[in-house]
Amino acid sequence: MKVGIVGAGSIGCYVGAVMQLAGAEVHFLLRPRMAETLSVHGLRVSDLRGLDRQLGAESLHLHTEAAAMTGLDCLFVTVKSADTAAVAEQLAGVLNGSETIVSLQNGVGNAAQLRQSLPNQPVLAGMIAFNVLNCGEGHFHAGTDGAIMVEECAAMDELASLFAATQTPFEWQPDMVAVQWSKLLLNLNNPINALSGLPLKDELSQRAYRRCLALLQTEALQAIRAAGLPLLKLTAVPPSVLPWVLRSPDWLFRKVAQPMLRMDPLARSSMWEDLELGRRTEVDWLNGEVADLARRHGLVATANERVRELIKAAEQGGRRDFSGEELLTLLRA
CATH class of the missing domain: 3.40.50.720 (NAD(P)-binding Rossmann-like Domain)
Structure with missing residues (x-):
């Protein structure tokens, strides 16, 4: 071939x-x-x-x-x-x-x-x-x-x-529509990882960063439900309960979502790599897609809009070393 x-x-x-x-x-x-x-x-x-x-x-x-x-x-x-x-x-x-x-x-x-x-x-x-x-x-x-x-x-x-x-x-x-939207839910961690400056495993092991991701996914799930879009289970956890699992204490998360942490200790998101190399990121096609879908159905996706702004700032040389607590405060503001 x-x-x-x-x-x-x-x-x-x-x-x-x-x-x-x-x-x-x-x-x-x-x-x-x-x-x-x-x-x-x-x-x-x-x-x-x-x-x-x-x-x-x-x-x-x-x-x-x-x-x-x-x-x-x-x-x-x-x-x-x-x-x-x-x-x-x-x-x-x-x-x-x-x-x-x-x-x-x-x-x-x-x-x-x-x-x-x-x-x-x-x-x-x-x-x-x-x-x-x-x-x-x-x-x-x-x-x-x-x-x-x-x-x-x-x-x-x-x-x-x-x-x-x-x-x-x-x-x-x-059904690739279900696959793509389910993968987009997971990809909402890309900007969180890029703004943390940490490897994926270290970032996801900290509850504050996971709570940031849970905020983004909650907004996305609301928009997806409003649009009547299908979802598919791509991880050990069904999409509808992902935010709940992510918000759980570290000890419970490690027990319930252990497969989500099965990764190389140095693995990073593609968005982190884009910022490292000075390239434009795909934040408009991830968090921007969520914000657009929410808007079309009379909803707001404030946290996704804010993380998009932070990534746009990072593309221009802005911060990429936020702690989980700092980032959570910014996304909730």
Whole structure:
């Protein structure tokens, strides 16, 4: 199978490497800086389950022009949500209609945007439930548990076997709307983690930070219920009771939600990594999406609006070392 990775950052490099290890011919469309890094160091992937494999630089198909994506069997779009429109425009000029596109991105609207911009291409919604950290020198580490989920498509059955080879969890899903909104609920921790300056495990082990997340999720759940949107259980805890579990004392949280803390001690959110690298974050496609949904149904999502403001300030060099108590006070104000 010939696969393209459109936007080979942390997620794209990891997913592409896993498929190449299974025998796929993978072509990476990436920025010149990343192409230079991989051409020197090759591509290494690891995870918390023990995977640790290296692909030599000579085995990688690295490209900086979208024309290289023409005629491949499947393209995984892994760019940040802010770049979806621009990438779709680039692809529109080179694809021939035979390539199946999988949107493997955060947020809930990227697949729809790709369908609108590329009406002649089959587009599948997808989601990745684990975090991948760029460790430098071509090494990408999956530090949390979770699966890759893709909208059911019989024509793409071969994809499942490509992930099975490295025991990377993969699932076909009949209802990606439920998956995407359920994942968005979990992704509301991204700004909390980014503003804490802590690894995910340390942050989630502190009740004050979890109470911040509970505030954001409570607002999101209210909006989701008002909109009549479906949800799916992606963790050991059903979505409807997540805020209650997060607000629980540390000893009870560790007992009830132990699988939520099964992660690499150094794992971080993608939003933390974006801020570290001086990139625009996806806060508008996460907390902004919640605020917009609430507004459309006569509700307010004050905490989500405030955390969005804090992340916007952090993008301009503002604080990223808030204690849990400081952050909770700001979100409640």
